[in-house]
Amino acid sequence: MASKPIPKFDVIVVGSGIAGLSTAIACKAKGFNVTVLESSPKFSSIGAGLMISANATRILMGMGLRNRLEACGIDMKRVVFKKFDDGSVLDERTYEGTEENLGAPNWQIHRADLHEALLEKAIESGVVIQMGARVQKYDWDAPSALLEDGSVVRGDVILAADGYRSRSRGELLGQYTEPRFSGNSAYRALIHRSEFENDPELSQIMEISNQTTYVWVGEGCHVLGYPIRQGEYYNLVSTQPAIHTTGPKFVVPVPPSEFHDRFAHWDPLLENILRHLPQENVLEWKLCDLAPMNSWIFPRGKIVLIGDASHAMLPSAAQGAGMGIEDGAAIAEVLARVERKEQIPAALKAFQDLRLPRCTEVVDSGRQNAKKWHQKDAKGGTVSDDMWNYDVQAEARRVPLSI
Ligand SMILES: Cc1cc2nc3c(=O)[nH]c(=O)nc-3n(C[C@H](O)[C@H](O)[C@H](O)COP(=O)(O)OP(=O)(O)OC[C@H]3O[C@@H](n4cnc5c(N)ncnc54)[C@H](O)[C@@H]3O)c2cc1C
Known part of the structure; x- marks a missing residue:
């Protein structure tokens, strides 16, 4: 029919x-x-x-x-949760078999x-x-x-x-x-791979064959990082109590030092990443649902x-x-x-x-x-x-x- x-x-x-x-x-x-x-x-x-x-x-x-x-x-191959201060691993999950298990990948x-x-x-x-x-x-x-x-x-x-x-x-x-305002905001920044070239620790986190997403968790805040665009950029996004977006503004450019200083005392790996933030396009986003x-x-x-x-x-x-x-x-x-x-x-x-x-x-x-x-x-x-x-x-x- x-x-x-x-x-x-x-x-x-x-x-x-x-x-x-x-x-x-x-x-x-x-x-x-x-x-x-x-x-x-x-x-x-x-x-x-x-x-x-x-x-x-x-x-x-x-x-x-x-x-x-x-x-x-x-x-997305692996997600590692790290303790905010010493970077010790709290939880680690692998997603290597996602496509076999769910019929589609996570990108x-x-x-x-x-x-x-x-x-x-x-x-x-x-x-x-x-x-x-x-x-x-x-x-x-x-x-x-x-x-x-x-x-x-x-x-x-x-x-x-x-x-x-x-x-x-x-x-x-x-x-x-x-x-509905959550009271929190996100700092978002993209770091170009050239920034990491001369540092073996940072070059390693750009490795897409062994891709790892890091999530640093601490009281009232977290930071997430992973490479994107085939390893051309490192994507870094944090969540913490809002500073510039508590009022009518929803997206505000901030100096990179503000993002760096907020998390400077965290895991040395994160601190090392933050030292390479770009001068432009570090943005604070108001977080709402x-x-x-x-x-x-x-x-x-x-x-x-x-x-x-x-x-x-x-x-x-x-x-x-x-x-x-x-x-x-x-x-x-x-x-x-x-x-x-x-x-x-x-x-x-x-x-x-x-x-x-x-x-x-x-x-x-x-x-x-x-x-x-x-x-x-x-x-x-x-x-x-x-x-x-x-x-x-x-x-x-x-x-x-x-x-
Ligand atoms: C920090 C952060 C991280 C995120 N991470 C993730 C993630 O990992 N995974 C995920 O799935 N999502 C994530 N999201 C959410 C995701 O980005 C959004 O949910 C999604 O982009 C919303 O898409 P949308 O098309 O509904 O709305 P929008 O992208 O806002 O598009 C709305 C469009 O409507 C147009 N428009 C507005 N008013 C009018 C009008 N009156 N007439 C005609 N056009 C109009 C606008 O110009 C715009 O083009 C994240 C968001 C943030 C802020």
Whole structure:
């Protein structure tokens, strides 16, 4: 028997971050017409290292991006938790067999490299991307998006992936409120490999054949380090009580000495790394997440929040981008199961039924990990492999649709 044809819905995606682009690619692959509305006039190379675990890499590989991403990403092989002061090993886990066990690898990759690969894929697949298109508000019934320049973009369904400070979320809730501030911030920096060349200890930590992720844990703070971009850079990110981001600022450049001095009395290996911080681009990021929302769906059932807009989480979950990628794969699967436009609200409801419990659990894991790593006598330890051993596409094909 021939399979049912999928209707050619017009899908509007708001925001072209990792969640928006993943969603656009997944929806295009189902045969929908996809337009992405992005407020920035052009893309910039923002962010630093990300861990993308098997639950998300299986989706990226399904998009045909394996070779492209392996050329710039690194397989996460080993995680070593170290005591903050003397650097003694508290816990050590190997992830060498992840692909054999879970069917997909864990990658460590620069956000800009992942974003560029998704952007290329979206364009190549025929997704239309409108830059400089800032959505001001929605007509919930049409549905359509009113842009700041006064133009209106209409579709059959709108997927709002406009990030953790989402204007769309404010419209759904009736009032914009900032995400929940954790009280902590992250220093983030990338150190070029040339800085480590003449130091045997530091050259060794850049070795990608024997890749090791270090996590130094101490009371109220932790620091994470691993090589990215095939060993071109060392990615260093810390979490500690916020200094410059306690008020309205979310990302603030800081002098490298501030990052160095904060952890100078820690493990001599970390101190040695910190001595090589670059003069520019050491940034303090405010760390926030979102309390679970009751609903991500707008009245009339044609617009839904996805990605950080609906479930921003702390970096200690190492899943924010991963959950955005899962969202995209899930929404494409449920939309592909409906036969008429009138059934779109049921698809969005099924999407939410599947995603809200999963994302709530993952957001909570971010808070729990931070708590675990920041205890006085912390021993380290990561989330279980269960979180990574999840096939969102299979789940989205099974989730009940009440149509
Ligand atoms: C320190 C740190 C470490 C992290 N580590 C990890 C990790 O190891 N693993 C992991 O998976 N995740 C990690 N994350 C989280 C991850 O970076 C985010 O969850 C992810 O990038 C969010 O993607 P997004 O597409 O939902 O949102 P964004 O990247 O914020 O994209 C939103 C897009 O919407 C656009 N936009 C905003 N408003 C409008 C509007 N009105 N109209 C049109 N467009 C609009 C913006 O310009 C932007 O392009 C980390 C985050 C931090 C801060």
